[in-house]
Amino acid sequence: MPNHPTGPGLLVLMCGTAYSGKSTYAQALAARLDAVVVSLDEINERRGLWGGDGIPVEEWIRTHELAGAEVRALLAAGRTVIVDDTSSLRSLRDGWRSLVAGAGFVLVYLDVDHPTIRRRQAGNRVSAARRDVADAVLEQHLADFEPPGPDESPVRITSV
Structure with a gap:
């Protein structure tokens, strides 16, 4: 899928819980599509925040604003952009859909x-391959996560 030097690009929005494999999948997909990955975790880290510790809502709003600005600029330049985030709420996914303004949009849902x-979280605590997500934060995240419905036309990935 080539990038176009002018005109709208393509936004691929990752969706899935913590430890579902979104970042790994996003990086592999980016290599295949010559895409740019915009990671909300990386934006948070630049801001001195870590979602695994819990982040206040107003800070998440600011992170989404920063990510949105990056994505808009990349799409305007005709790039393919992969947003690496949990996209845990329908309202967040709808916000990304409305942001594309003429660009293509694909929702990739890693359904794990x-x-x-929980096994991946425990394994990560042994390997320390990535930063930890506190038990209470993970449990709240799993409880609050809104899987995309059929009306959102997600590309559903079940084995990662």
Whole structure:
């Protein structure tokens, strides 16, 4: 899928719980599509925040504003952009859809069951391959996560 030097690009929005494999999948997809990955975790880290510790809503709003500005600029330049985030609420996914303004939009949902997520969290605590997500933060995240419905036309990935 080539990038166009002018005109709208393509936005690929990752969706899935913590430990579902979104970042790994986003990086692999970016290599195949010659895309730019905009990671909300990386934006938070630049801001001195870590979602695994819990972040106040107003800080998440600011992170989304910063990510939106990056994505708009890249799309305007005709780039393919992959947003690496949980996209845990329908309202957040709808916000990204409305941001594309003429660009293409694809929602990629990594649908991984909760027992697998918890096993990956435990394994990560042994390997320390990535920063930890506190138990209470993960449990709240899993409870609040709104999987995309059929009306959102997600590309559903079940084995990562």
